[in-house]
Amino acid sequence: MGEAERLEERIRRVGRALGLDAVGFAGAGPTPRTEFVREWWARGYGGEMHYIGRRLEERVDPRRILPEAVSLIVVGLACPPEPESRPAAGETVAPAVAQRRATGAVARYAGGDDYHDVLLDRVRALEEALPGLAAQPVRSRSYVDTGPVSERAAAERAGLGWIAKNSCLIHPELGSHLMLGVILCDLELEEDASVADRCGTCRACLDVCPTDAFAEPYVLDARRCISYTTIESRGSIPESMRTAHAEHIFGCDLCQAVCPWNRSRPRSPLPDPLGLRERLAKREEWLAPTLEWILDLDEAGFRSATRRTALRRPGRVGLLRNALVAAGNSSDARLLECVRRFVEDADPILSEHARWALARLEAVERCGADPFEARNA
Template identity: 55%
Template sequence: MELAAGKPRGRVVSSDASPADPPPRALSDRIKSLALALGFDRAGICSAAPSAETRFVREWVRRGHAAAMGYIERRVDEREDPSRLMPGIQSVIVVGLAHDPPAELPEATGEETSSSPIRIASYVGKEDYHDVMLEPLRALATGLEALVPGPVETRCYVDTGPVLERVFAARAGLGWQGKNTCLIDRELGSRMLLGVVLCSLDLVHDVPEADHCGTCRACLDACPTNAFEEPYVLDARKCISYNTIESREGIDPLLRGEHGDWAFGCDICQDVCPWNRRREAGDLPDPMGLRGRLAPDPQWVRAELRWVLSLDEEAWRAATRGSALRRSRYRGLMRNALVAAGNSGDSGLVALVEGFAAGEDTMLAEHARWALARL
C-alpha cells in the first residue's frame, strides 16, 4: 500500500491577506511547494506569536518534568517567545519527514549464540536525522530568500535550538499533538521528524489540525513506567526515552525493570497508537532519497547484548559513526545495555556484566551489580 505524501496541509488563512491580495498566498504556496520538492513529506506555515501552548513550557519545567535537561530551562524564555530568539520573526515554516516503522525482526536461524537482543528507537538510522534534514532545510531557506526582492532573515533548526517544533507543527496544520505528546498526522501517524525555518516575512498561515485522539488511552495505558502525568503531559523523569538518551545519571532502580530490552529510546507509546497502523515500512515515495538515508543500520537492528556489552569505546565510536546513537554516549549505552541484560534473564551474559561490576566507573558498576542480582 502506498500512502499519499508530499502535500501541504489544510486551508490557508492570514490575518492580513484578503482575496484581493493574492501575492502573499502565492508566496506561501511556493514556499511549501519548494519544501515538498526538496523531499519533505509535509510543509506548513504558522504565526510565531507566543500562545498558551508555548507558555506551558515554563509550567512544565517548574513541575520538574524536564528532569536534568537544564538546556531547556536555561532558554525557556526563547522557547516561550521566539522573538527573543530571533527579533523580527513573524512566521515559522514547519516541515515533516516521515521515517519508516520498525523493521520486522529477522527469522531465527538457529545459529544465534544469544537470545537477548536490544531494541532502539525506530527513528535511528544509518545517518543522524539532524544531518539528513538540515541540508534540504537550509536549501529551503535559501530558496525562500530568492523568492522575495527585499531582505529576509531566516534561521533553520532540526531539534537543536530553543524552539517548540511540535507546537508550531500543530499550529501549521501538520497534525495535532497527541496524548503521548507526539505530533500525529492522519495519514503518516506520529513517525515523523520535524524541522523549522524561522522567518521575518509575514506569510499566509495554515489552519491547525483538530485533535483526533478522542477517548483513546492506548498510549497512556501502555507506558510501562507511567511517564504520563496526565494526557498530553509527559514527565521526562519516568520516560524510557529520556532515561536512555538524554540522562547522564544512573537510571532509577524502581524503573529499571520496566525498561525491558530498550537500550536507546522507546517506541511503545507510538507502537500502540491506532494512527500508526496505517503505514508499513517502504510504503512512501522517497524521490530525494532522504528516507533512505534514515534506513536502519543492519548491525543495530536487534543487536545482541553479547555484542553490545563487548564493545570498548573505540569500537562503539566506529559502530555509531554518523548515527544519532552517539547522543547517549558510550557510557550511557553501556548503562542501558546493563539494565537490558538484567531484564533478559540470560545467564550467558554474566561474565560480561561481571567485567563492568569490577570496573572503575561507579555508575556502571552499580548497574552491573543490579543486573547480576537478576541473572
C-alpha cells in the same frame, strides 16, 4: 488568489522537491501551547535537561531568538518503517531471536544517519531558497531540535497535525513517526488551518507506558520516560524503573506503536526520490543488536558503530549502562560472564548497574530457567 498565497505554495512545492513530506506555516508569536513549557519546567518534568530551563522564554516566544521573525515554516520528514525481520549485528540471514540471543531495542528514529543532520540539511536548503522565492532579502534561522524552539507546538499551529495524548504531534496522513524542523523568518505568510484533536476517548498510549510517565493526558514527566533515562540522563537509572526498561537500550516507541493513527499510516510506501529515508533507515547492526556485542564495545568500537548516528548522544558509558539494564532483564544466564566484567569497572555507573544485573542473572541461573522457552511458553 493573493500574492502571499502564491508564495506559500511556491515554498511548499520547493520543500516537497527537497524531499520533505510536510510543509506548513504559522505565526511566530507565543501561544498557550508554547507558554505551557514554563509550567512543565516548574513542575520538574524536565529533569536534568537544563538546556530547556536556561532558555525557557525563547521557547515561549521565538521572536526572542530572531526579533524580526513574523512567521514559522514548519516541516516534517517521516521516518522509515522497521523492516519485518531483524537480523542481528554481523548477521545477514538468521534473526537474533531465532538464534536465541538476547538483543536490545533501539527507537525507530535512531540507528541510521542522524535525523538532525539529514533533516537540517534539507531545512537549510529550503531556507536558502527563500530570498529567491520571495524576491527579497529574508532574515531567517533554521532548527531541527538544535535550538530553543518548541517544534511540536509550532507544527500544531502550522496545521501539520495535533498534539496527542502521548504528547507527540500526529499528522493525519503520516502518523507520528515524523521528525520536525522549523524556519523562523521575517516573511509574512498565511497561517495554515489547524487540525482538530482526534484522540477521542482512546487512551491506549497512556495505559501501555511501562514507566507510567504521563502525569496526565498530553503531559509527559520526562524523568519517567525511557527515552529520557536511556538518552538524556547521564546518571544512574532509578532502580525502581529498571525492570520496566525491559530490552530498551535507546529510546522507546511503545506509546506510538499502540496508536491507531500509526497502525495504518502512511497508507502506502512514501516516495523517496532523494534517498533521505534510505539514509535514516536503521543500519543492519542496530536492527537487533545482541547485548553481548554492545557490552564488548570499547571506546573505538563505540565510535565506529555509532558513526553519524543519534546513538552517540548518551556516550559509550550511557549505552553500556542501558545494555546492562537490558541484560539484567533478559533472564539469559549466558550473559553472566559479559556482565561480570563490569562489576569492578572504574566507572561507578557501569559497576553499579553491572552489580544489579548480576544479582538478577545469578537468580535466574539458580532456577535454571531457559528465558526463550519461558517467553515462548
